[in-house]
Amino acid sequence: MSADAPAAVCLCDAVASLGGRPVLRGVDLVVRPGEVVALLGANGSGKSTTVRAVVGSVPLQRGGLELFGTPYGRFRDWHRIGYVPQRTTAASGVPASVREVVATGRLSRHGLLPFRRRDREAADRALAAVGMLDRAGDGVADLSGGQQQRVLIARALVSEPDLLIMDEPMAGVDLASQQVLAETLHREVERGAAVLLVLHELGPLEPLIDRAVVLRDGCVTHDGPPPPATGQHALPGHDHVHPHAADDHRRSTTATGLLP
Numbered sequence: 001m002s003a004d005a006p007a008a009v010c011l012c013d014a015v016a017s018l019g020g021r022p023v024l025r026g027v028d029l030v031v032r033p034g035e036v037v038a039l040l041g042a043n044g045s046g047k048s049t050t051v052r053a054v055v056g057s058v059p060l061q062r063g064g065l066e067l068f069g070t071p072y073g074r075f076r077d078w079h080r081i082g083y084v085p086q087r088t089t090a091a092s093g094v095p096a097s098v099r100e101v102v103a104t105g106r107l108s109r110h111g112l113l114p115f116r117r118r119d120r121e122a123a124d125r126a127l128a129a130v131g132m133l134d135r136a137g138d139g140v141a142d143l144s145g146g147q148q149q150r151v152l153i154a155r156a157l158v159s160e161p162d163l164l165i166m167d168e169p170m171a172g173v174d175l176a177s178q179q180v181l182a183e184t185l186h187r188e189v190e191r192g193a194a195v196l197l198v199l200h201e202l203g204p205l206e207p208l209i210d211r212a213v214v215l216r217d218g219c220v221t222h223d224g225p226p227p228p229a230t231g232q233h234a235l236p237g238h239d240h241v242h243p244h245a246a247d248d249h250r251r252s253t254t255a256t257g258l259l260p
């Protein structure tokens, strides 16, 4: 990627409200090609809302968003972005195999056209990358939480994205899956992908992080080197509690861009 390639994400002075309440109050966030940026902050500081604004599922009231140098309204290359939303499970009411769930990550490449052999091959490559190829034919509902998270990550990887966005990928994930996730991210970074991570704490991903952006009450309070490993919990106002599955009711806002 050339040094003057446009930023993967350029969110500028973003203002957004949810439920009539201001949640983002002028957020600036830049993620450059090949960069790994961690978005940190206390519960409710606006981290998830920020990434949801980046993928177009929370509308901005003010400010600008460019993706790979293209204004959001004209951006069509959604296959360049892989998104793992917060605390979803890969299982839904519909019985689906692991491979089918991963293959839906190819929809942004070819719309509703039938899947071809190369889609299946791409799905299998992504499953192999997260150590789940041997479960490809199994129902997602039969997997553990950590394994389901790996499947969602495979779905995000299947279109070989230039930007990977993950919202608290380590939350509620067993140690083995955390290890697989850290290795997968490492490979993606080596491949040259930009990565935006919402994290509760840097943990095992710390060596990968180039820059940390800390939010507080919808505003950026730090944009620079990651805080020391133990510092995250010491951030002012940090009161993080996990899991927070009760938040799921919040996920019904307008979705226009990259649908989870």
Ligand SMILES: Nc1ncnc2c1ncn2[C@@H]1O[C@H](COP(=O)(O)OP(=O)(O)OP(=O)(O)O)[C@@H](O)[C@H]1O
Binding pocket: 018, 019, 021, 023, 041, 042, 043, 044, 045, 046, 047, 048, 049, 050, 244, 249, 250, 251, 252, 253
């Ligand atoms: N759909 C919604 N309707 C109303 N308020 C919402 C909605 N989604 C989020 N909020 C509120 O917006 C604020 C920011 O939420 P957000 O999920 O972005 O924070 P966060 O930093 O990701 O927190 P957490 O670490 O708990 O996930 C919170 O006060 C939250 O309650």
